[in-house]
Amino acid sequence: MSLSHRDSVQLDEHGRLRHFLTIEGLKRDALVEILDAAESFATVGAQTVKKVPLLRGKTIVNLFFEASTRTRTTFELAAKRLSADVLNINVSTSATSKGESLLDMLHNLEAMHCDMFVVRHNQSGAAHFIARHVAPHISVINAGDGRHAHPTQAMLDMFTIRRHKGDFGALRVAIVGDIMHSRVARSQIHALTTLGVPEVRVVAPRTLIPAQVEGLGVHVYHDLREGLRDVDVIIMLRLQRERMQGALLPSEHEYFEVYGLTPETLAHAKADAIVMHPGPINRGVEIASSVADGPQSVILEQVTNGIAVRMAVMSLVLGRPPEAEEPRTGGGHG
């Protein structure tokens, strides 16, 4: 389902990002705008002073209802490199356990003059729900909700792909692993197809592929070697151990035998294919250490790029000029 401006929570009436909740329904130009902005921010981390004053005076709240140290850390670093003040709230151990309702908590944070909520939640649609209920001056960024979406992760993946491969229009990309339960995979598929990647493949056992996934414009493979043949980009997904206990898979060992990325299976891809993983990796479960640490791996670059991409998204969302005011050109600034 694609969203028009009118029924999209995340766009204003001019089609500009007001929140960043999902890739679905965004146009190619909006994604390219994020990638271009991220390119500019990528140099900040290399400066002596790793900061720019763009969001000085803004307060950003990391509202994490589900633990994720790495994602929270990159959002926190991104906000701090933009000179914003950051509050980290781990909700599972905080207010809601005292019986305070979610909406009461949001209204209290609004009363403290916060400007942005970065939300991680294990329920699909949580970020949309919060975006619908916050005060008009507050922006919401989805840092992963249930099985639904993880749009900043998808954009940092796109940024990494663009830096290595340039044009999206001639690429073959394989996403390998637990497609069924992965919000990352869903967002990646939307981003890749929107940016014009002609062939997106998903590779997984039948129990880990959602029904009618072909409707998203992807090709389904159950054989890893076939699925990797001549691809330019391999995106491995994390296999969560609880899926084993759900009897979806026989064993970690057997999964690695059939779907693990090893030097041997990697050889079916193009010689210059890059290997990606949203992390944290399970060595010896979905990927061999020699591949994860090998010359084709860009996994640590993804982590670095995640900061620049999140800086870009925060700036674009918070940098909306007020509706009544016309944007000025650079010429009159002097």
Place this chain on the structure above:
Amino acid sequence: MNPALPAVDTLVDAMARDLKALFASRQVTEPAMIGIHTGGVWVAERLHARLGLEEPLGELDITFYRDDFTRIGMHPQVKPSKLPLQVDDRHIVLVDDVLHTGRTIRAALNEIFDYGRPAAVFLAVLVERSGRELPIEAAVAGAHIDLAPDQHVKLVGPDELRLIVQDAS
């Protein structure tokens, strides 16, 4: 009122001459040069060549340091700043095309200080016009022109540089 605008080449020649005199009087032997995107870089490239500086030219994009971000929003097409030179204890020539309100220079100074602490910063501009909003002045200016508040002077380039005056509409 459209004042006759001088040729850019003539102005750059005058700037190069004045900078040499400035370096001599201040005993600056190894100046570093930084241009401000976009017009300032065009002028700086020409000055850099005329002065025969060996160290690469630095480039600044002050977008992330502007004071009107919340009013004008984010411009995604920011050209990354490139400072391939050491800033600490250096005599820096900061080059821009037009000095008007002074706010661009304020932002550029803030950015330079995020890279290090220079010994001195000299501002060199192609054109200095009326309308300062901050206490900032050029050490070297190719030309001084008076314009009405609703007029703007712009540098057009990059291959052939030309100054034009526009009425704000």
